[in-house]
Amino acid sequence: MTNSSENRLEKTWATACVGRLNEQKRLLNLLRPHVPTDELWVRPGHDLNGIGHLLQHIKGNMSQYILHTLGAKGQGREREKEFQDAPKITSDALFDSVCETLDQSALRIEKTLVNFWSQQHRIQTFEMSALEAVMHSIEHTAYHIGQIALLVKQRKGIKLSFYPSID
Template sequence: MENSLQRDLRTLYMRDLDQLIDNIEAIPEDLLWNAPEGVTNSCGVLVQHLVGNLNHYIGEGIGETGYVRQREQEFTTTQTSKKDLIADVESLQRTLDTVFDTLEDSDLSEEYPLETSYEFSTRGFLIHLYGHLNYHLGQINYLGRLLSERG
């Protein structure tokens, strides 16, 4: 049975991943991999980073999906189509839905199973990861609007 925290986390992750898709759709394809001077990562790179991060830490870390993260490629692979990035986010949503379906209330209190810089319960790490998602979602939204205005 899903508790209120699981339901709330699922709702927040899905809402923000839907917003991520909306942001990707709003960025012209030819600007997806651009970054203005002084900006390190393009919108496309940030999307790949979020997909890799959440597939690794939630998909593999909690759901044991077998996902193998290739973090360096998240930042070096460019020119993936908008359609493929959206498909990756949609696949991630399905993965997270499956993980949240299998998560028991007692799992949330256990120590998060993968090595991280800090010690977290699974609950704490899901909250941390949501903050990370939201941080980069804001960057993508702002950068996408900035590029579209200059475009």
């Protein structure tokens, strides 16, 4: 591949990732009004996570897999705490925090140089390239947002209309 082709691929990859992150933020903001603070830590069953736990987990995963891998300082993830209740935080504050992490991740992706994407990293117990780490985190976030959407639908008995033009 020529440098020109690599640069186009880098731009296409980064643009696609940022587009996915923006879509995830849009979906979270549509879910936000349906998640009051008093429902954040309600677990739908034994050994299942509530919406607050899933949001904390999304933030932790993205911080580790995207922000830290792409050079942000202070990884400091405490994965076990993501699944503990944090009753002092409001729903809006938690959604804001996750959306800020999505924004920071998008900026970090946009600034990543082409030669960095193939570099190998050890994340938790896994060896992977920076590209794979970002792909993993975006996919991981998408399925947890799907879980949150399901919990909201079950609790509220509503249609979320994520895509009103095709509903």
